Amino acid sequence: MSLQRSSLNRIPGRLAFNGISLFSKGDTTIDTDQVYSQESIEVAGMGKIDNRDKEAYDEITLTPDGRISPTIAGVLWPYNSPTIGSGIFPSTDVPAVVHGNDNSLDTHPAAALVQMPQMIFHPVKTLIGQMKLLCLRSTTTGSVNPWSTANSLRTFANSGGTFVDATYTNAGPITQDYLLTWGAVSGWSTLDFYDGLTFEPKVEFVDDNVAVHGLFNKRIKSVGGMLRGIPIGLTRTMIDTQLQIQGAGAGRGSSGAAKAYSVTVTGADGKVYLTFPLGQLVKSKLQNGVEQLREGEVAWECLPSLASGVRGAYFTTPIA
Numbered sequence: 001m002s003l004q005r006s007s008l009n010r011i012p013g014r015l016a017f018n019g020i021s022l023f024s025k026g027d028t029t030i031d032t033d034q035v036y037s038q039e040s041i042e043v044a045g046m047g048k049i050d051n052r053d054k055e056a057y058d059e060i061t062l063t064p065d066g067r068i069s070p071t072i073a074g075v076l077w078p079y080n081s082p083t084i085g086s087g088i089f090p091s092t093d094v095p096a097v098v099h100g101n102d103n104s105l106d107t108h109p110a111a112a113l114v115q116m117p118q119m120i121f122h123p124v125k126t127l128i129g130q131m132k133l134l135c136l137r138s139t140t141t142g143s144v145n146p147w148s149t150a151n152s153l154r155t156f157a158n159s160g161g162t163f164v165d166a167t168y169t170n171a172g173p174i175t176q177d178y179l180l181t182w183g184a185v186s187g188w189s190t191l192d193f194y195d196g197l198t199f200e201p202k203v204e205f206v207d208d209n210v211a212v213h214g215l216f217n218k219r220i221k222s223v224g225g226m227l228r229g230i231p232i233g234l235t236r237t238m239i240d241t242q243l244q245i246q247g248a249g250a251g252r253g254s255s256g257a258a259k260a261y262s263v264t265v266t267g268a269d270g271k272v273y274l275t276f277p278l279g280q281l282v283k284s285k286l287q288n289g290v291e292q293l294r295e296g297e298v299a300w301e302c303l304p305s306l307a308s309g310v311r312g313a314y315f316t317t318p319i320a
Contacts, residue, residue: 011100014163015062017111017133018075018094021165023065025126030098031061032106055214056147058108058135058154060096064117066126066173068273073317076131077116079203079223081304081313087208087217088112091142096133099161107155109138114218116203119274119317121178121229121265122196127273136215144213176268180229182279182300183261187238193229194293197265199274201225201315223314227263227276228283228299236295239284256280257303275316276302 013030015022024030035058038051064076079088089112096111111133118129137152138145145152180197182188202225205218244250244259263279266272280303285296305312 009102011102011104012163013098013100013106014165015060016097016099020072020075021167022062022067022072023165023168025063025065025128028063028130032098032108033059033061035059053147056153057137057215059114060098060108060111060133060135061115061130062132063130064128065168066128066175067168068127068174068319070319073319076113076128077201077315077317078113079116079220080201080315080317082203082220082223084221085219087219088114088205089136089217091139093139096135099163101161101163103159103161103163105157105159105161107157108133108135108153109151109155111135112218114203114205116201118201119199119265120196121193121198121267121273122175123177124175125196127174134218136217137213144216146212174267178268178273179266180227181264181266182281183263185242185261187234188242191234192232194232195230197227197229199225199227199265199315225276225302225315226282226299227265227274227279227302228297230293230297231295234295234298236284236286239281239295239298242281243284256282256301257305260303263300263302271320272318275318276300276314277305277312277316278303 015030035055037055039054040048041050041052042048089110093110094112096108098106113131114134115130115132117131120127120129135154178197179190179192181190203223204221206221207215208217208219210216257278257280260278260280263276264272265274279300281298282301283297283299287294287296302315304314
């Protein structure tokens with residue numbers, strides 16, 4: 001076999017999805033993994049005689065470059081105030097397109113976000129963690145195309161890609177200091193944290209599996225999130241008081257929302273990057289040692305507020 005050096009491809013890419021443009025951070029990549037599974041056919045006395053195709057779809061993972069705006073936030077954290085039971089794939093397909101710096105163009109015609117990224121609030125770390133897209137088959141006139149339709153799942157082209165994003169600047173990725181305020185609780189305003197803060201959004205889905213298609217859609221089952229960090233200046237007594245797990249007012253079965261307050265994370269630029277309408281303190285860690293801080297990590301879980309029986313958002317990312 002005659003091996004050519006040009007056969008080994010290393011191609012950085014740019015992801016275009018739902019009106020936003022994202023490069024991958026640092027030494028990370030835009031990874032497109034095919035999820036392919038089969039069902040085995042077995043016959044008594046013969047054993048396994050064949051495989052039959054069962055599932056085929058793509059997953060795209062990416063750690064974005066760190067730029068943020070209200071538009072980007074709306075795409076990366078879309079399930080902060082969902083209609084429970086709604087499907088994440090709309091009637092009109094939203095494509096995910098990877099533009100290679102060799103002008104290549106990989107198109108996935110129907111994509112939806114299945115992993116909302118972390119928000120990392122740290123002076124020298126970029127803001128956005130890893131995200132994941134699920135890519136299913138395209139639709140034509142509202143109907144999902146069968147497996148037998150050409151290019152229903154993906155299209156690869158060697159030309160047509162545009163790697164350049166004219167909006168990108170040196171100052172684009174956000175790194176800055178952040179402060180947290182928890183309601184009007186005494187001593188809990190404009191807090192600094194030893195190693196910054198990390199917000200971990202959560203979303204659970206129920207799969208729609210249809211016999212002729214396989215995975216057809218995902219429906220939102222539940223949403224939540226946790227904000228965690230090691231606070232500076234809080235004593236273990238102050239933390240214990242706000243947990244309310246002993247003493248007056250504490251009791252098994254007591255409401256978490258009743259002891260929750262609004263959470264606000266504000267950047268040094270004066271913009272609010274994350275809010276919880278109700279943040280309940282749910283974690284406390286004490287550490288005794290030479291290398292550890294005595295008061296360790298705490299965490300707040302986001303809870304939605306209810307007004308006249310109507311549930312509000314679990315969290316918001318206003319970037320304003």
